[in-house]
Structures are given as structure tokens and as C-alpha cells.
Amino acid sequence: MTEQTQRIAIAGAGLLGRLLAWRLLRRGHAVTLFEAGALAQPAAAAHTAAGMIAPLSEAVEGGASVYEMGMAALALWPDWLRELHEQSGEAVACQHNGSLIVAHPQDSAELLQFHSDLRHTLADRGRFHWLDGAGIEAHEPDLSGQFQQGLLLEDEAHIDNRHLLRALLQVIRTQRADCRENCAVELQPGAVSINSGQREEFDLVVDCRGVGAKRQWPGLRGVRGEVLAVQTPEVTLQRPVRLMHPRYQLYVVPKANHCFVIGATQIESEDRGPVTLRSNLELGSALYTLNPAFAEARVVELKANLRPALLDNLPRVQHRQGLISANGLYRHGYLLAPVVIGHILALIEGGALPFADALGMEQVA
Ligand SMILES: Cc1cc2nc3c(=O)[nH]c(=O)nc-3n(C[C@H](O)[C@H](O)[C@H](O)COP(=O)(O)OP(=O)(O)OC[C@H]3O[C@@H](n4cnc5c(N)ncnc54)[C@H](O)[C@@H]3O)c2cc1C
CATH class of the missing domain: 3.50.50.60 (FAD/NAD(P)-binding domain)
Known part of the structure; x- marks a missing residue:
């Protein structure tokens, strides 16, 4: 040395x-x-x-x-x-395709609030813009007809x-x-x-x-998060999609081999136990509303873990x-x-x- x-x-x-x-x-x-x-x-x-x-x-x-x-x-x-x-010879995929934020018509107030919060936080920074139904279809054909309005956040990636x-x-x-x-x-x-x-x-x-x-860290806590992973060749997404909802915000992240990770709950609990039925139903039904073809997707994993968070x-x-x-x-x-x-x-x-x-x-x- x-x-x-x-x-x-x-x-x-x-x-x-x-x-x-x-x-x-x-x-x-x-x-x-x-x-x-x-x-x-x-x-x-x-x-x-x-x-x-x-x-x-x-x-x-x-x-x-x-x-x-x-x-x-x-x-x-x-x-x-x-x-x-x-x-290492390992080519780890990191796609810089942005993210899409959508809401069903009855929840459009959530999407407007998100947009307003984003503008307030970022002032004039950040690349994001509205898409109409045709714009959503052009970016994500498999969401065609499900949403009339969405926000494309260009400066986002998934690894x-x-x-x-x-x-x-x-x-x-x-x-x-x-x-x-x-x-x-x-x-x-x-x-x-x-x-x-x-x-x-x-x-x-x-x-x-x-x-x-x-x-070692006074105030450090675990915040429980649960995710569901499914696999289906019937749906293709190019980027993470976040679904705004009054009670929860869920996302779907496309992975290799037609897999999708759907997450995540956010619960102030340090319970590492298995995913609950309620969370499973919420994650699964949100997914189903993005594209009914997800109904036939195979569940490949249900997992819970703790995010390390300070005050x-x-x-x-x-x-x-x-x-x-x-x-x-x-x-x-x-x-x-x-x-x-x-x-x-x-x-x-x-x-x-x-x-x-x-x-x-x-x-x-
Ligand atoms: C459901 C969920 C979804 C998430 N999604 C995202 C996302 O999309 N994007 C994002 O940016 N972040 C996401 N996160 C957050 C991200 O996973 C964490 O912020 C990150 O993993 C924290 O990294 P860390 O190395 O501090 O802790 P960890 O990744 O938890 O690693 C800590 C390691 O320390 C080990 N350890 C603990 N105690 C000891 C000990 N006494 N001796 C030796 N080893 C020990 C543990 O076994 C563990 O392997 C998500 C988290 C969860 C739970």
C-alpha cells in the first residue's frame, strides 16, 4: 500500500x-x-x-x-x-427516458396539485411538460385510451x-x-x-x-415499503409511470424480461413482515387500471423492507x-x-x- x-x-x-x-x-x-x-x-x-x-x-x-x-x-x-x-463486463441498464405521471379523470385534482407543487419547488428549473391523450399514446402506446392528461418528467431515469x-x-x-x-x-x-x-x-x-x-443515529427510523413484481409479455412500458390517487401514489417500473415492479406503500412502521392483503390489493388494482392486460400478469414477488430515514x-x-x-x-x-x-x-x-x-x-x- x-x-x-x-x-x-x-x-x-x-x-x-x-x-x-x-x-x-x-x-x-x-x-x-x-x-x-x-x-x-x-x-x-x-x-x-x-x-x-x-x-x-x-x-x-x-x-x-x-x-x-x-x-x-x-x-x-x-x-x-x-x-x-x-x-466487470456487466452492462447494467440505466434508461434515461423520463417518467410519466398520470391520474384517472376523477383524480385529476391530484395531478394538478402535483404539477403546482413541482413548479413551486423547482421555480424555473427542470424539464417537465404536459401531454394530452395523443401524447401519452405516442410515448406509451400500451396506456392508450386510459388517460387524457399526463406530465412527462424528462430528467428522470431508472436503473x-x-x-x-x-x-x-x-x-x-x-x-x-x-x-x-x-x-x-x-x-x-x-x-x-x-x-x-x-x-x-x-x-x-x-x-x-x-x-x-x-x-448510532438518534432519530433514525425504518419506513416500511411494500412492492409487488409481476411478469407479462402483454404490456410494454418505456419508462416508470406514477399514478396519482387521493390515498396513495403508486408507480410501475419496467424491468428486464417483461417484469414490472409496482410500489410502493409508505407506512410508518418498522415491521419487516410479509406484504399485507390490503397492500397487495391496492398495488394490484392500481396496476390493473393502467392496462387491463395486467390482469393476466403472473405475480413473481411480493416483498417488504425498511427505508432508512432521519427526522x-x-x-x-x-x-x-x-x-x-x-x-x-x-x-x-x-x-x-x-x-x-x-x-x-x-x-x-x-x-x-x-x-x-x-x-x-x-x-x-
Ligand atoms: C420498497 C422500497 C422501494 C424503494 N425504491 C427506491 C427507488 O425507486 N429509488 C431510490 O432512489 N430509492 C428507493 N428506495 C430506497 C433505497 O432502497 C434506500 O435508500 C437505500 O437502499 C439505502 O441504502 P443503504 O446502503 O443506506 O441501506 P441498505 O440498502 O438497506 O443497506 C444496509 C445494509 O446494511 C446491512 N446491515 C445492517 N446492520 C448491520 C450490521 N450490524 N452489520 C453489518 N451489516 C449490517 C443490511 O443487512 C443491509 O445489507 C426504496 C426502498 C424501499 C424499501
Whole structure:
């Protein structure tokens, strides 16, 4: 190792942990990755997620900083995926086709409110515009006749997130990271305690444990989200479609092999138990109203997980000697991870801290 390279432990092999391990290995650091669960079948929220990179949609609730960080991350993803492809041979799909927001006529007030909130949050920024029925049909032929009005948000993308997680694991292993699975850890500055209490020392420890870091983050909570995945060759969508509704907002994200992920409930509960009948019915019936052909789709998965959220639902990075902790990515893991990782790398190696005001701990309530 050179003088600048360090022995770094990362706790948690979800989205942040895998991305960070990969970026650190590229810079020559020696990485040990500890994961409480199995690496091939991740317990991480990242594995349950739909994989939308949605800076405009998420800004409506998250505010202008989510938009600014999300746009910066959206610009980084193509380069990162190209580098990952070169290194691993794995071409992870990330389609930048925008998103479509629709509502049935009886719920059009919800769509108008969303548009008004978007304009208010973004001021004159962001590329989004109205489509009429013919415009919707031109963009998404399989929604033909279902909607008279929709909003096309051009600056949005969706990534094949499970392929990303697999490709990252492969490249991390090839780069000879020390990967320890089924290995829950507790952390101190410069040291990791493994299940049995055995202690290992490192130059630096980075905490990427998501909801598993509750004891380190006062106010950290899990927000339950449930998703349904179906498969049908009868329907094709080019982009994520969000359906506005007075009680819930659901989305359908197209995946490879004619699969679709429908999500997600948002429940203030840390219950990781199976998807409820009510949620299953709500997700399924919303899907059916997009195109009746979904009625014959095969259900391939029902899954629930916890989004790691801080009090204001925004991410933070905490730094003290020997220990960096990043958490609170909430609904925005894929949307914001590249900028959060960029911030962590700057803390480790020096240089200007990207989004220091938004991600720095001074902001914590
Ligand atoms: C239903 C749902 C849909 C979502 N959809 C999207 C979306 O479309 N777009 C988007 O941007 N975001 C989405 N998200 C959010 C995204 O998944 C999270 O923000 C992201 O995964 C957080 O990354 P993380 O690395 O902090 O945590 P995680 O991905 O949860 O990873 C944490 C890891 O730490 C491990 N761990 C926990 N405790 C320990 C311990 N003691 N020792 C070792 N390891 C430990 C866990 O097993 C896990 O593997 C969604 C989330 C859910 C639940």
C-alpha cells in the first residue's frame, strides 16, 4: 500500500456499502466489507427498491436540495456504469427516458396539485411538460385510451438495481476485498466488533448499515415499503409511470424480461413482515387500471423492507476521527448515492466536499 492508501472497514453491503467498496478499491485502498446477511440474497432495502432515479418527482416532497443532489447524481451514473462495465463486463441498464405521471379523470385534482407543487419547488428549473391523450399514446402506446392528461418528467431515469448490486459484488470480489457475510458488526472509531465480541482494528471504519445503525443515529427510523413484481409479455412500458390517487401514489417500473415492479406503500412502521392483503390489493388494482392486460400478469414477488430515514427524511454524513457514518437515504438511495459517496470520498482523501451544506451534520435537527 502507498502512504495515502488505508485499511478501511465498511459495515453494511447494501447500496452505499457496495458502491463505496468499489470506489475505494479503484483508488487502491484495502477494503473489508462486513454484511449482517447473505451477500447473494441481500436483506438490504437496496434489493427491494424499484430503482427509480427521480429528481423531479422526489423534489415535490424532499425539496430543492433533493432536486439539486439528484440532478448531480443523474449526471454521474452513466460514467460510473461505464466504468463498472469496463471493469466487470456487466452492462447494467440505466434508461434515461423520463417518467410519466398520470391520474384517472376523477383524480385529476391530484395531478394538478402535483404539477403546482413541482413548479413551486423547482421555480424555473427542470424539464417537465404536459401531454394530452395523443401524447401519452405516442410515448406509451400500451396506456392508450386510459388517460387524457399526463406530465412527462424528462430528467428522470431508472436503473436495473438488482443487476447493479450483483455486478458490484462481483467486481468487489475480483478486486480482492475481504467480504464477510452473515457477520453483524458493532462499530467504534477505528475498530469493528464482530458477533462474538472479537475486535478488529482499521485505519477507518465507514458505517453504511442503513436501519441497522439505529443505535448510532438518534432519530433514525425504518419506513416500511411494500412492492409487488409481476411478469407479462402483454404490456410494454418505456419508462416508470406514477399514478396519482387521493390515498396513495403508486408507480410501475419496467424491468428486464417483461417484469414490472409496482410500489410502493409508505407506512410508518418498522415491521419487516410479509406484504399485507390490503397492500397487495391496492398495488394490484392500481396496476390493473393502467392496462387491463395486467390482469393476466403472473405475480413473481411480493416483498417488504425498511427505508432508512432521519427526522427530516434527508440524508446525512457524520465524520469523526476513525469513523464516517452515512445514513437517511430514505426513498432516495439510487437517486442520491453517487453524491453521498462523493462526499465520503472527499472526507477520506481531502478536497472540496460536494453538497457540504446539505449532507453535513450541522444540519441535523
Ligand atoms: C420498497 C422500497 C422501494 C424503494 N425504491 C427506491 C427507488 O425507486 N429509488 C431510490 O432512489 N430509492 C428507493 N428506495 C430506497 C433505497 O432502497 C434506500 O435508500 C437505500 O437502499 C439505502 O441504502 P443503504 O446502503 O443506506 O441501506 P441498505 O440498502 O438497506 O443497506 C444496509 C445494509 O446494511 C446491512 N446491515 C445492517 N446492520 C448491520 C450490521 N450490524 N452489520 C453489518 N451489516 C449490517 C443490511 O443487512 C443491509 O445489507 C426504496 C426502498 C424501499 C424499501
